[in-house]
Amino acid sequence: MxxxxxxxxxxxxxxxxxxxxxxxxxxxxxxxxxxxxxxxxxxxxxxxxxxxxxxxxxxxxxxxxxxxxxxxNRMLEVCFWNPDADGVIRRTGRTPDTPKGFSRFTxxxxxxxxxxxxxxxxxxxxxxxxxxxxxxxxxxxxxxxxxxxxxxxxxxxxxxxxxxxxxxxxxxxxxxxxxxxxxxxxxxxxxxxxxxxxxxxxxxxxxxxxxxxxxxxxxxxxxxxxxxxxxxxxxEHTEIIWGVLDVIPVTDFPDIRVRSLIHSASAGSLMVIPRENRVVRLYIQLKEVSEGGGAVDRSKVTPGQILAAAQKIIAPYTLTYERCDWFTAYQIAxxxxxxxxxxxxxxxxxxxxxxxxxxxxxxxxxxxxxxxxxxxxxxxxxxxxxxxxxxxxxxxxxxxxxxxxxxxxxxxxxxFSGRPAKDVSDETGISLEEFRSVFHQGAVFAAGLSVDYGPNVLVVKEDDGDVHCVPSLASKIPIGMRLASHKVINQSDALPVELQRLLPSDGRFRLVVFPGDISNLDIRTRYDKLGEYLSNPTGVISAYTSRTAARDSVIEVLTVHSASRTEIELQELPEAFHPFDKARGWDYRKVYADDESYHEGHGRVYENFGIDGEEGCIVVVRPDGYVATIVRMDDTRSLEAYFARFMIKA
Amino acid sequence: MxxxxxxxxxxxxxxxxxxxxxxxxxxxxxxxxxxxxxxxxxxxxxxxxxxxxxxxxxxxxxxxxxxxxxxxNRMLEVCFWNPDADGVIRRTGRTPDTPKGFSRFTxxxxxxxxxxxxxxxxxxxxxxxxxxxxxxxxxxxxxxxxxxxxxxxxxxxxxxxxxxxxxxxxxxxxxxxxxxxxxxxxxxxxxxxxxxxxxxxxxxxxxxxxxxxxxxxxxxxxxxxxxxxxxxxxxEHTEIIWGVLDVIPVTDFPDIRVRSLIHSASAGSLMVIPRENRVVRLYIQLKEVSEGGGAVDRSKVTPGQILAAAQKIIAPYTLTYERCDWFTAYQIAxxxxxxxxxxxxxxxxxxxxxxxxxxxxxxxxxxxxxxxxxxxxxxxxxxxxxxxxxxxxxxxxxxxxxxxxxxxxxxxxxxFSGRPAKDVSDETGISLEEFRSVFHQGAVFAAGLSVDYGPNVLVVKEDDGDVHCVPSLASKIPIGMRLASHKVINQSDALPVELQRLLPSDGRFRLVVFPGDISNLDIRTRYDKLGEYLSNPTGVISAYTSRTAARDSVIEVLTVHSASRTEIELQELPEAFHPFDKARGWDYRKVYADDESYHEGHGRVYENFGIDGEEGCIVVVRPDGYVATIVRMDDTRSLEAYFARFMIKA
Structure with missing residues (x-):
C-alpha cells in the first residue's frame, strides 16, 4: 500500500x-x-x-x-379489484391516482x-x-x-x-x-x-x-x-413476504396499464404498477413463502415462483411474460x-x-x-x-x-396485506370502502404535498414580537409548506410562467412581493416605497449582499401584481423590482402580472392564494421553496428581523 | 492527387x-x-x-x-408603434403574435x-x-x-x-x-x-x-x-437596404421583449424580435445607405452605422449595447x-x-x-x-x-418599408389599419398552417369514382392540409395525448379510424367488421405489409372512438386495432377515446373535426401528417383504391 x-x-x-x-x-x-x-x-x-x-x-x-x-410513465388511474360473491375478482372501483389540482405534475x-x-x-x-x-x-x-x-x-x-x-x-x-x-x-x-x-x-x-x-x-x-x-x-417488521417482478407482461387482464390493487379471495394481493417502455412492476404477496415463518430461504425466491403466486391472484385472467428485467423480495420493516x-x-x-x-x-x-x-x-x-x-x-x-x-x-x-372482507358482517376482513378511504386520505401525503415544517429559526407562523407574521394576508398559503404553483404572466413579454419556475434551487431566499393592483395610485405609492427601501444601502438586501455581488444574488425580489398587465409599464417601476445592469440592461424576469394569458388561460394567483388585491403582502420563501413567513407590504422591519435570526451580514 | x-x-x-x-x-x-x-x-x-x-x-x-x-424565446405579442401628430412614436396597438387555437405551439x-x-x-x-x-x-x-x-x-x-x-x-x-x-x-x-x-x-x-x-x-x-x-x-429585388443587429440591448424602449413594429415619422422602420438569452434582433431600414442607389459599399455596413440608424427611428427612447453577437445587411429580393x-x-x-x-x-x-x-x-x-x-x-x-x-x-x-400615413387623407402613406389588417390576414400563412396541397396521386379531395372520398364526414378536417391536433385519451391508461403525437414521422401511412360511439351496438358491429377486414390476409394492410414485418410497419391503424372511455374494454376490441405480439403482449398505444381527462380537460376531437358520432369515418393520413382522403367506415374498397394508386405490393 x-x-x-x-x-x-x-x-x-x-x-x-x-x-x-x-x-x-x-x-x-x-x-x-x-x-x-x-x-x-x-x-x-x-x-x-x-x-x-x-x-x-x-x-x-x-x-x-x-x-x-x-x-x-404517467400513472393516472387506480383500479380496485375485489372478489365477488363467487370469489371471482371484479373491478369494483376506479379513481384518479393523483387528484386534480394537487400540482402541475402527477x-x-x-x-x-x-x-x-x-x-x-x-x-x-x-x-x-x-x-x-x-x-x-x-x-x-x-x-x-x-x-x-x-x-x-x-x-x-x-x-x-x-x-x-x-x-x-x-x-x-x-x-x-x-x-x-x-x-x-x-x-x-x-x-x-x-x-x-x-x-x-x-x-x-x-x-x-x-x-x-x-x-x-x-x-x-x-x-x-x-x-x-x-x-x-x-x-418493527411483519412476517409477510412480498415478491417484486419487473416484466413485460403478456396478459388479458384489462387494467394492466393502470395502477391496479387486486385483492383475491384467498390467494393474497397483487399491485400492478405500469412502467415506462411497456414494463409493468408487479408486487405480489408470497403466501407460500411466508407461511413457513422464520428465516426465508433465498433460493425459494425465483421469478418463476413469484409469477406462479401472481397467476393465482389474477386468475381467471392469464399472465405470463417472455422478458423479466428484475425481481426481488422483501419483508415489510x-x-x-x-x-x-x-x-x-x-x-x-x-x-x-x-x-x-x-x-x-x-x-x-x-x-x-x-x-x-x-x-x-x-x-x-x-x-x-x-x-x-x-x-x-x-x-x-x-x-x-x-x-x-x-x-x-x-x-x-x-x-394491503389483509384479507378482503367477505361481506359487511366480516369484521376482521378489510372492506373495499375502508381501503378506498385510506387510499384517498393518503393521497396528499403520497404526493409529497403534506410536508408542513413547524415553527423554528427558519419558519415563522405567527406574530412572534420580532417578526410580525400575518398569515391572513395570504389565507391560502400555508406557512411551512411548499409554495404552490399557478401561472403568472411576465410583464415584459406576456409569457405565462409557472410561479414555481421563478423559484429555481440556487440557494437564494426570495421575497415574493404581491403588491396588489398597482394601477391604483395608493397601492402603487406603497409599492414604490417598498422599492425605495429595497434599494436603500441600509435595507435588508444591502445588509446581506456584498457590494461586488449582483443585487439579487442572496435575496431575490420578485413581483406578482394584480393590475392588468397592459396598464403597467415596467420602465416606470422602481429599479429594485427590475435591477439595471450596465452591460445587460434592465432585468425583464422579475415582474409578473396575475392576468389572462394569450394562450394558456388565467392563473388566478391572488384568488388561489387568498391575497387581497388592495392589501397585498410579502411572502418570504426559503431556498427550498417552502414558505418562511408572510408580512405586510410596509413591514420592512419584520423582514430585517426575520433574516437577522440566522443570516450573517456581508 | x-x-x-x-x-x-x-x-x-x-x-x-x-x-x-x-x-x-x-x-x-x-x-x-x-x-x-x-x-x-x-x-x-x-x-x-x-x-x-x-x-x-x-x-x-x-x-x-x-x-x-x-x-x-416564445414571441407572444406584437406591438405597433407609429408617429403621433407631433411625429413622436407611440404604441398604437397590441395583438397576440400567434392567434389562439392555431396550434399547440406558438x-x-x-x-x-x-x-x-x-x-x-x-x-x-x-x-x-x-x-x-x-x-x-x-x-x-x-x-x-x-x-x-x-x-x-x-x-x-x-x-x-x-x-x-x-x-x-x-x-x-x-x-x-x-x-x-x-x-x-x-x-x-x-x-x-x-x-x-x-x-x-x-x-x-x-x-x-x-x-x-x-x-x-x-x-x-x-x-x-x-x-x-x-x-x-x-x-425582382427592391432598392431598400435593411440592416440586422443581434445585440443585448440597453434601452428604455418599453416593448423590447415583444415583437415591435416601429414606423418612425421620417427615419424609416425598425422591427424588434426578442430572442433567447436576452438577445434581441433588430431589423433596421438603412435609409442613408439606400439613398445612393446602385451598388452598395460593403464597408459602409458596420454595426455602429446600423445602430445609428436604429437610434434615429426609436428616439426619443435610448438604445445602446455592449454586446453584439452578429450583424448583416440585405436587399429584399x-x-x-x-x-x-x-x-x-x-x-x-x-x-x-x-x-x-x-x-x-x-x-x-x-x-x-x-x-x-x-x-x-x-x-x-x-x-x-x-x-x-x-x-x-x-x-x-x-x-x-x-x-x-x-x-x-x-x-x-x-x-413595412413604406412611409406611415400622416392622416386619413394621406393616400400614398400606409395606414396603421392597413398594416394591422395585412398582418392579421397573414397570420395563418406565417404560422405555416395555410399549406393546402391540391389533388394529386396522394391527395383525393372528392369522390373520383375509384376513391369515394366523402369530405363531409369530417367537415372540419380540410383534405390536403395537416391534421390538426387535439387531446385524446389513451384507452388503456387514461393518458391524455396530443393527436399529432400519434403521428410521428417514421414513414408510415395511417388510417385514423373514428368509429363513433362504440358503446352503441350497431356502431360497434360496423367497427368490428372493419377490424375483421383489416386482419384479413386479402385486406389492404396485408397487401402492402410483408409477412415477416410487423403488422403496423407500413400502414398503421389508430382508433379514436367517442364512447366514454370507462365503458369500453380494450381486450374486447378486434385485434386489428391493438395487435398482439408473442413477446410484448397486446399493443396499448393504438386506441383512444374522445373523452374528459383526469387533469387536462376534454379535447372534443369529434366536435373540432366535425365528425358525427354515429356515422364516423376513416381519415387517411400521409407520412408527413397531411390528410390524404376521408372515406366511410365501411368503404374498404376506397382504401384499396387509394393505396393502389401508388403503393407496390409486398
Whole structure:
C-alpha cells in the first residue's frame, strides 16, 4: 500500500443513491467543495425504486431536471379489484391516482437508475466538479469534538479505501441470469462485509484520509455511517413476504396499464404498477413463502415462483411474460432512526434513517427530500452566509416527516396485506370502502404535498414580537409548506410562467412581493416605497449582499401584481423590482402580472392564494421553496428581523 | 492527387442548412443510405435565420426534437408603434403574435445554429449513419438520361472535392471582430469561387466520384446544383437596404421583449424580435445607405452605422449595447425558381428555389418544409414501397407554396418599408389599419398552417369514382392540409395525448379510424367488421405489409372512438386495432377515446373535426401528417383504391 494521502473537503457524502445524488446536486449548484463515494462499481441499471411523487417532480424541475417527467410513465388511474360473491375478482372501483389540482405534475413511474443517470448528467453539465467515486468504502470515522462549533474547522476525519470494480461486483445467485435485488433486500443480512472480494494483490487497493467539515451518510438501510454513530433504528417488521417482478407482461387482464390493487379471495394481493417502455412492476404477496415463518430461504425466491403466486391472484385472467428485467423480495420493516445527526456535523438521510414498504412509492421520494432539505442549509453555512443554527432544523423538520411516513405506511400496508372482507358482517376482513378511504386520505401525503415544517429559526407562523407574521394576508398559503404553483404572466413579454419556475434551487431566499393592483395610485405609492427601501444601502438586501455581488444574488425580489398587465409599464417601476445592469440592461424576469394569458388561460394567483388585491403582502420563501413567513407590504422591519435570526451580514 | 475513389449512395444531399439537415433526418429515420456535404467547415454559431413557425415546431416534434421549443424565446405579442401628430412614436396597438387555437405551439425565436446542432445531435442518436461531411464541394454533375426510369439505377454522378478547414473559413471584413453575415448576404456576389483559398500543397485536397439514385440541392440562394441544371430564378429585388443587429440591448424602449413594429415619422422602420438569452434582433431600414442607389459599399455596413440608424427611428427612447453577437445587411429580393426538379431525380429545396425578405421569419421554415415534403417520398420509393409517381408531387406541391410565400412577402415587405400615413387623407402613406389588417390576414400563412396541397396521386379531395372520398364526414378536417391536433385519451391508461403525437414521422401511412360511439351496438358491429377486414390476409394492410414485418410497419391503424372511455374494454376490441405480439403482449398505444381527462380537460376531437358520432369515418393520413382522403367506415374498397394508386405490393 502507498503512503496514505490526506486532503480536505467541505462535505463528504457516503452513498450515491437518490439521497446522495440530490445532495451532491445541491452542493454542486452552490459551489461547495464536495466529494461523494459509493461502494457499488456502477449506478444501478434495473429495478429498485420507481415511484415519483408530485413534490419530487417539482424539486427536480427546480434544478432544471425535466427528464424524469418526460421519460416516466404517467400513472393516472387506480383500479380496485375485489372478489365477488363467487370469489371471482371484479373491478369494483376506479379513481384518479393523483387528484386534480394537487400540482402541475402527477405521480409517475421510472426506474431509479434513470434518475441516477439524470443526476450524474446534470452534475457533469453543472461544472463537472462533483463526480461519484466508486467503488470506495469508508473504514474509520473520527470526530474532533473540540472543533464542532468552529465554522472554519474540519472536525471530521474519514479513512477511505478504493477498490477495483471486480472486487465490488455482486454475484447473482446461481441458476438465474436475471438481475435481481435480493442482495439488497432486507430478507438477507447486510452484505457490505462480504461485498468486497479479497484480492490476493493488495496493491490494487488504495487508502486515503479525508478531513471534512460535514459528513452525510446517504448509505442506505445498512448505513455504515449510522453504525459508527451508534444510532438505533426503532420499529418493527411483519412476517409477510412480498415478491417484486419487473416484466413485460403478456396478459388479458384489462387494467394492466393502470395502477391496479387486486385483492383475491384467498390467494393474497397483487399491485400492478405500469412502467415506462411497456414494463409493468408487479408486487405480489408470497403466501407460500411466508407461511413457513422464520428465516426465508433465498433460493425459494425465483421469478418463476413469484409469477406462479401472481397467476393465482389474477386468475381467471392469464399472465405470463417472455422478458423479466428484475425481481426481488422483501419483508415489510417499518423503522426510524432515533437520531438524524450528530452535533450538526454528521447527518443521515434516506434509507439510513427510515425504512418501510416500497408499495406506496415513497422511498426514494422521502430520501431525496431529506437531502433536498439539508443541502442548502449546509451550503449557506459553508459559504458563511448563515449561522450554524439553521442546521438544527434538519433533524427537527425531517424526523417528523419520517415518523409520518411510517404511520402512513403502517396503515397502507396493513390494508394491503389483509384479507378482503367477505361481506359487511366480516369484521376482521378489510372492506373495499375502508381501503378506498385510506387510499384517498393518503393521497396528499403520497404526493409529497403534506410536508408542513413547524415553527423554528427558519419558519415563522405567527406574530412572534420580532417578526410580525400575518398569515391572513395570504389565507391560502400555508406557512411551512411548499409554495404552490399557478401561472403568472411576465410583464415584459406576456409569457405565462409557472410561479414555481421563478423559484429555481440556487440557494437564494426570495421575497415574493404581491403588491396588489398597482394601477391604483395608493397601492402603487406603497409599492414604490417598498422599492425605495429595497434599494436603500441600509435595507435588508444591502445588509446581506456584498457590494461586488449582483443585487439579487442572496435575496431575490420578485413581483406578482394584480393590475392588468397592459396598464403597467415596467420602465416606470422602481429599479429594485427590475435591477439595471450596465452591460445587460434592465432585468425583464422579475415582474409578473396575475392576468389572462394569450394562450394558456388565467392563473388566478391572488384568488388561489387568498391575497387581497388592495392589501397585498410579502411572502418570504426559503431556498427550498417552502414558505418562511408572510408580512405586510410596509413591514420592512419584520423582514430585517426575520433574516437577522440566522443570516450573517456581508 | 490520389487515385479517385468511386462509391454509390441512395441520396446525395448538397448543403447542410435547415433544408439539408431536415432531409438527412428523414432519410436517416427511414434507413436510406444517405450522404450530406457542405462547403462550410462548421455549422453556424451565430446569426442567420431565427423564426420558428407553429408548423415547423409540429414537424420537429414529430421527429422527437423538442429542444427548439424548450430553448427558444416564445414571441407572444406584437406591438405597433407609429408617429403621433407631433411625429413622436407611440404604441398604437397590441395583438397576440400567434392567434389562439392555431396550434399547440406558438411562434418562437432561436438562432438557426442551435437548430442545426439539434439536427446533428438527433442524427447521431438515430444510429449515427448519416454525418455531415465538410468542407466538401461538388465540382462536376453528370446525369445518365437513359436510366432515369430504372428504379434500380444510379443515374447521377457527382465529382466531389474535400478541402481543409482553413481553406474554407471565410475572413471577416477588416476592422470588425463581430461575426457577420455579409459574406452570405445578397448585397454581394456568390462567394463560393473565392471561398476556397488556394493551397500551395495540392495533396491536402482529395477528389472522389459518387454515384447516386437521387441528388438534392439544398445549397442556398447561390445553389451550385441549380446552376448545373440551368434553372432560372424569376422575380425582382427592391432598392431598400435593411440592416440586422443581434445585440443585448440597453434601452428604455418599453416593448423590447415583444415583437415591435416601429414606423418612425421620417427615419424609416425598425422591427424588434426578442430572442433567447436576452438577445434581441433588430431589423433596421438603412435609409442613408439606400439613398445612393446602385451598388452598395460593403464597408459602409458596420454595426455602429446600423445602430445609428436604429437610434434615429426609436428616439426619443435610448438604445445602446455592449454586446453584439452578429450583424448583416440585405436587399429584399423576391424570386422563385422556374423548376424544382429534373426528371424526379435531381431536386432543389429551400433558398435554392426561393428567396425573399427575412423579416416575416419564413425562410428556414419554408425551406425545412420543402425537404420535409420530399424526404418520405424519396424514402418510400428507394425502399420499393411506392412507385416513382409520387415524386412528381414534390414540385407540384412545393412550387405553389413558394409562389404563395413570395406573394405574402411582397405584401408584407411593402407595408413595412413604406412611409406611415400622416392622416386619413394621406393616400400614398400606409395606414396603421392597413398594416394591422395585412398582418392579421397573414397570420395563418406565417404560422405555416395555410399549406393546402391540391389533388394529386396522394391527395383525393372528392369522390373520383375509384376513391369515394366523402369530405363531409369530417367537415372540419380540410383534405390536403395537416391534421390538426387535439387531446385524446389513451384507452388503456387514461393518458391524455396530443393527436399529432400519434403521428410521428417514421414513414408510415395511417388510417385514423373514428368509429363513433362504440358503446352503441350497431356502431360497434360496423367497427368490428372493419377490424375483421383489416386482419384479413386479402385486406389492404396485408397487401402492402410483408409477412415477416410487423403488422403496423407500413400502414398503421389508430382508433379514436367517442364512447366514454370507462365503458369500453380494450381486450374486447378486434385485434386489428391493438395487435398482439408473442413477446410484448397486446399493443396499448393504438386506441383512444374522445373523452374528459383526469387533469387536462376534454379535447372534443369529434366536435373540432366535425365528425358525427354515429356515422364516423376513416381519415387517411400521409407520412408527413397531411390528410390524404376521408372515406366511410365501411368503404374498404376506397382504401384499396387509394393505396393502389401508388403503393407496390409486398
Amino acid at each position: 502507498d503512503a496514505t494521502s490526506e486532503s480536505e473537503v467541505d462535505v463528504l457524502i457516503v452513498g450515491a443513491g437518490p439521497a446522495g445524488l440530490m445532495l451532491a446536486t445541491w452542493l454542486s449548484k452552490l459551489n461547495i467543495r464536495t466529494r461523494i463515494i459509493d461502494k457499488r462499481p456502477a449506478c444501478i441499471a434495473t429495478g429498485q425504486a420507481d415511484g415519483f411523487q408530485c413534490r419530487t417532480l417539482e424539486i427536480l424541475d427546480s434544478f432544471g431536471i425535466d427528464r424524469v417527467w418526460k421519460e416516466a 405521480e409517475c413511474v421510472l426506474h431509479q437508475g434513470r434518475m441516477e443517470r439524470f443526476f450524474l448528467d446534470h452534475l457533469r453539465e453543472d461544472g463537472d466538479t462533483v463526480r461519484v467515486e466508486r467503488p470506495v468504502l469508508p473504514s474509520v470515522l473520527t470526530i474532533d469534538e473540540s472543533a464542532l462549533d468552529d465554522p472554519s474547522a474540519y472536525p471530521i476525519t474519514v479513512r477511505l479505501r478504493h477498490f477495483t470494480d471486480e472486487q465490488a461486483t455482486p454475484d447473482n445467485p446461481p441458476g438465474s441470469d436475471i438481475p435481481n435485488g435480493l442482495f439488497r433486500s432486507n430478507l438477507t443480512a447486510d452484505d457490505t462485509d462480504s461485498l468486497i472480494k479479497t484480492s490476493s494483490d493488495a496493491s490494487t487497493n488504495r487508502d486515503e484520509i479525508v478531513r471534512a467539515r460535514y459528513l452525510v451518510g446517504c448509505d442506505g438501510a445498512h448505513s455504515w455511517v449510522r453504525k459508527q454513530l451508534g444510532f438505533k433504528m426503532e420499529g 417499518q423503522r426510524v432512526s432515533d437520531r438524524f445527526d450528530l452535533s450538526e456535523r454528521v447527518f443521515l438521510a434516506g434509507d439510513a434513517v427510515h425504512t418501510h414498504s416500497p408499495k406506496a412509492g415513497q422511498g426514494q421520494n422521502v430520501s431525496l427530500q431529506d437531502s433536498y432539505n439539508l443541502g442548502w442549509k449546509i451550503g449557506l453555512v459553508v459559504r458563511g452566509q448563515a449561522t450554524r443554527d439553521i442546521l438544527k432544523t434538519y433533524a427537527s423538520e425531517r424526523q417528523q416527516i419520517a415518523r409520518d411516513l411510517i404511520a402512513f405506511d403502517q396503515k397502507f400496508s396493513k390494508l | 490520389d487515385a479517385t475513389s468511386e462509391s454509390e449512395v441512395d441520396v446525395l444531399i448538397v448543403g447542410a442548412g435547415p433544408a439539408g439537415l431536415m432531409l438527412a433526418t428523414w432519410l436517416s429515420k427511414l434507413n436510406i443510405r444517405t450522404r450530406i456535404i457542405d462547403k462550410r467547415p462548421a455549422c453556424i454559431a451565430t446569426g442567420q435565420a431565427d423564426g420558428f413557425q407553429c408548423r415547423t415546431l409540429e414537424i420537429l416534434d414529430s421527429f422527437g426534437i423538442d429542444r427548439v421549443w424548450k430553448e427558444a 411562434e418562437c425565436v432561436l438562432h438557426q445554429g442551435r437548430m442545426e446542432r439539434f439536427f446533428l445531435d438527433h442524427l447521431r442518436e438515430d444510429g449515427d449513419t448519416v454525418r455531415v461531411e465538410r468542407p466538401v464541394l461538388p465540382s462536376v454533375l453528370t446525369i445518365d438520361e437513359s436510366a432515369l426510369d430504372d428504379p434500380s439505377a444510379y443515374p447521377i454522378t457527382v465529382r466531389l472535392r474535400h478541402f481543409t478547414d482553413e481553406q474554407a473559413t471565410p475572413d471577416n471584413p477588416p476592422g470588425s471582430d463581430i461575426p457577420n453575415g455579409l459574406f452570405r448576404s445578397n448585397l454581394t456576389a456568390d462567394d463560393t469561387d473565392s471561398l476556397i483559398k488556394t493551397s500551395s500543397d495540392a495533396s491536402t485536397n482529395r477528389d472522389e466520384i459518387v454515384r447516386a439514385r437521387y441528388l438534392v440541392g439544398c445549397d442556398g440562394a447561390h445553389s451550385w446544383v441549380r446552376k448545373q441544371l440551368g434553372f432560372k430564378m424569376e422575380g 423576391q424570386r422563385v425558381s422556374d423548376r424544382f426538379d429534373l426528371s424526379e431525380r435531381v431536386f432543389l429545396a429551400g433558398d435554392a428555389v426561393h428567396t425573399h425578405s427575412p423579416k416575416a421569419g419564413q425562410g428556414q421554415n419554408v425551406s425545412l418544409q420543402d425537404s420535409y415534403n420530399l424526404g418520405w417520398k424519396i424514402g418510400l420509393v428507394v425502399r420499393g414501397q411506392a412507385t416513382r409517381d409520387i415524386l412528381k408531387t414534390y414540385a407540384s406541391e412545393r412550387q405553389q407554396i413558394a409562389r404563395d410565400l413570395i406573394a405574402f412577402d411582397q405584401k408584407f415587405s411593402k407595408l
